[in-house]
Amino acid sequence: MLGYMDYVQKSFYLATKWDEDNSYANLNATARALLDFPTPKGLKMNVSSLSSPNFATSYTMASLGVVDGSVSYLYSSRSLDNVLNSGAVELKDAVIGYRDLKEIVKPDDPRDWEIWKGGVRVDRRDTLLYGRMYLPASTLEALYLRRLAPTRQLKISAVSNSRLPNGGTILALLQQNNGKWCTEYLYSTDVALIGMRGLYNFGFDPRKALPKTSLSDHRKIAGRFSAGMEVYYGMLNKSGGVSTGFRYTTLPSNTGSPLTMTLTINPLMGHFQASYAVKAGKNSVFCSRYDFNIYSYESDLVLGCELWRRKQTVSAGVTEAENTISETWQPDSFSTGGEKEEDVTGVLKARITQNFNIGLLWEGRYKQLLFSLGSNIDLKRREQPFRTVGIEIQYNS
Template sequence: MYDAATVLLREYYRVTGWNEQQSYTQLMRAASVLVDFEVPNGVLLSSASTQVPSLLSSARLLLVPLSGALGYTHVATPAPFDTRCIQHAEKRLSFASPFLTPDHPPGLLPYRDASAHGLWDALRRRAPPRDVLMYGCFHVPTTYVEGVVAMRLAPHWQLLMTALSNAPSYPLLPLARRLGLVAPGVPSLPKLVAPGATNLQLTLQMQTERTMAEYSYSVDDALWGMHVLRTLSAPTMLQPGVLSAGGEVFVSFAEMSAGFSLGMRYAQPPIVDAQGRRVSYPAVSSVTLNPMMGHVRYAYTAQAEEDLTLCARYDLNVYSYLSDLTLGAEYCLGPPTDDDARPAELPTASLREQRGVWKPKRAPGAELSLREDTLGWPAVRPAEVPPAPAPRPPDAEAPGGASVDGVRPDAVTPAAVPGAEDEPRLAAAPAEVRAASELPATPTVPPAPPAAPGPPYGLLKMRASASGLFALLWEGRWNQCLVSAGVQTQVSMHPTLSATSTLGCEIVYTEE
């Protein structure tokens, strides 16, 4: 399942109209969500709540080994922000279907400061109340602090900052040495302890209708990078698919290294005919190439049925000829229906039938059934059930100008006269047949359209690779909790190595 920070960041992108799937780093997002899912390790408990509309808190507790995390999130957007998204199953569960149509996002929303047409104009002018999301989390007992800040600078520019800081084991020791409280020449054991470190990464993103560029810098290893992804073909009636291509370049001055990669993605959206019936399901095909490392990766993800998604990913190194094939599947579990709760075999007779309150209608000429013979019900013969009289127009008059309630005296049927049940039924006159045929037909009510499927109740994921990695994961709702349970096994082909397994469960409490 996604954590609270990921769900809030995706909701922030949706509210502000930012398409995160147009980024080059999200080129194989559909395949990675379906194949590279994480199985919980141990027993993990988490919860999230909303104190005020703009402040949310989340907590996580891992029982084995014992550790925890406490985080807070602040959101400020002009559009209404759904703070209860962290409690929705369709957003917390890791479904792969939302990433099968990456080129059909909601349009960019209008920015507050319409006079600012670019980044420099927005920075020169007085800063308006900007769209911002700030998240911070503290981990214990590891004393790690992580933070995420997303800020909208201009209609097509956004700043994303991520940081991870590890406090030193003895934070006051350098200050004590500077103040002279500890002699500089005195040896101390804390020298063997690694000092604290902070990794800060800044990413400046620019997004237009067909292009997205990202410029990033990492403080830890002085890594500069640039990512570009552009849509090459727009969807048409004859060719609804969308083709996108891009690449990345990165340079590290600390390690004196550089590299680049190329990628391409073809997305096939779902096709619907004029009657609203789905003709084909969505599919995404992606390929990436790293020439310096010689690594080639190809992934194909498609929705086979309404509730079944399949994926195949192939990795190859052209220098060492090492390869790996990974297969994955995702099956969506819907909520229980009335047919599932109904027993397979119904009783032969209901309580009303046994008490004689209600008798079933039988077809003409049918014989007594065993149940009717046992209960003593009389057989219903067709001669004992006279047909209903033909309807008459309200203005029909009897011969001689007299009428009886709008019906002629000679048209009165024996069934309407008391004591005439045993007399044979008279044939209807041709005039009655013509009068009945001239009556307006009863308007037919069109059948109601089928009900739209409700939100998914859960999902079941499976992964198998040629390297011997097998994993199974189930995510779903149980009462007021979201539960994720899975198992992962690594089978080694080497005779000296044994298989390793991981079993875990994660429970997220949601408030109604």
């Protein structure tokens, strides 16, 4: 389940028209969401509130042998009227699952962000501030996010903990995103790391005007191919790295099954990773990921799926006895006839590795509460196959 502060940050991106999926860092976001989902351990409760359109608070308490928790605060200069409480938010917005990428659009003109009063420019750039204190460990994490321009954003995150080298670390990230391509420049105080990464989308450029016929042809394009690269170097440990990646994903105009394919390669480490995710139906997603190292010949295969449970109603025109509401699993069918698609009532996630480690997660809503119930199972440990079992409950007002 998406944490409340992560949900608020996502709402900030939507309000300020920032496409977080158009980034090399999120190239494999779909595979990670379907195969690397965390399962709760023990009991965890989260109570959050948007006390005003600009200010949010969240309190977390967990029990796993010992009791610990956290307190977090968030401020946004942009009013976040699109943030909903746990009883109103749609599960598809609260659950991390298959990423349906949208068409890239032309960024706003910088002049559209200007506000003038009496010949004086009075506009201010949108800013998000976030802080979280973990107790009793007294670990502190913070985030500073500022929109510098329609195509540019600055993101600074920090962690303070006495157990970390130098007492903590700071990561600064400058992002430039104009739709057609996105570049990011980063610096981390940890080993004085500097780096650059970029993502390029082939095909249509939203910044260039097209004739009406060309625009009509573009809207018929069913998929988008992207390629990216990352280079980084640690000045203190005198070591660096490089990776490259490719992604093909279908777009909303696609009439077939939505799918996403990715391939990432790290030539220095001799490692490559390939993933394939497909929506087999309206309520089911299947994903596979294969890792291989050409130096050690080690490999890893992970399979996973995501099943959505929907509430369906029968439209008018049928007998009164048939006009009932039912909750059914329909992993391979699409809405047909008089059925009307309603909100998602639950999501079941499952994964299995080649070592027979199984992860199960059920996410849903009970009245005004969001919950996640999950377990990790090791089939090789027949005496105690359940490694972890837990439940997480969220209430957002």
